[in-house]
Amino acid sequence: xxxxxxxxxxxxxxxxxxxxxxxxxxxxxxxxxxxxxxxxxxxxxxxxxxxxxxxxxxxxxxxxxxxxxxxxxxxxxxxxxxxxxxxxxxxxxxxxxxxxxxxxxxxxxxxxxxxxxxxxxxxxxxxxxxxxxxxxxxxxxxxxxxxxxxxxxxxxxxxxxxxxx
Numbered sequence: 001x002x003x004x005x006x007x008x009x010x011x012x013x014x015x016x017x018x019x020x021x022x023x024x025x026x027x028x029x030x031x032x033x034x035x036x037x038x039x040x041x042x043x044x045x046x047x048x049x050x051x052x053x054x055x056x057x058x059x060x061x062x063x064x065x066x067x068x069x070x071x072x073x074x075x076x077x078x079x080x081x082x083x084x085x086x087x088x089x090x091x092x093x094x095x096x097x098x099x100x101x102x103x104x105x106x107x108x109x110x111x112x113x114x115x116x117x118x119x120x121x122x123x124x125x126x127x128x129x130x131x132x133x134x135x136x137x138x139x140x141x142x143x144x145x146x147x148x149x150x151x152x153x154x155x156x157x158x159x160x161x162x163x164x165x
Contacts, residue, residue: 003022004148004151008068008145008148012065012068012069012107015061015064015141016065018061019061019062020057021066022054022057022061023058025054026051026054026058029044029047029050029051030051032046032047033051035101045123046123046124047125048123049124050124051106052131053121053126053130053131056131056134057131057134059134059138059139060134060138061138062136063138063142064138064141064142064145065141067098067142067145067146068141068145068148068149069075070149072098074094079091083165086152089147089154092153094152094161095146095149095150095153096146098142098146099142099146099150101141102142102143105135105139106135106136106139106140106143109132109135109136109139110136111130112134112135113129113135113136114131114133116128116133117129117133
């Protein structure tokens with residue numbers, strides 16, 4: 001179990017770092033584009049498009065990371081007041097639903113990418129699949145995080161989230 005937790009921790013750290021770098025690039029690019037546009041009446045060719053691509057990836061990866069940290073949107077007022085076993089059942093059910101939704105999106109994303117992923121972006125001329133591939137990547141990570149969290153709920157011996165074994 002400790003090995004799995006260590007791997008999950010390294011993956012999460014890598015993804016958090018990547019999302020942070022992408023956000024930093026978006027911030028710097030936004031500031032640079034505004035300064036260039038309003039002070040020098042010029043721009044960086046493809047700058048806005050690059051920001052869109054980075055934003056798409058930060059959304060997909062960030063959603064998976066927040067799911068892995070169990071910090072996604074949830075209302076736990078009543079669930080926190082449940083006894084340990086019913087709380088674990090409710091948490092497992094909600095994680096199973098999220099896992100199922102992401103699995104369906106993962107399955108449907110490949111035909112979608114195959115159908116429309118060959119068109120090129122207007123300015124950078126990059127194939128659309130480069131942005132679209134963020135959907136199956138994010139969904140795969142979300143499925144893995146959900147499965148791991150369900151496992152931790154029932155078999156982890158470490159508490160914060162519990163573990164009933």
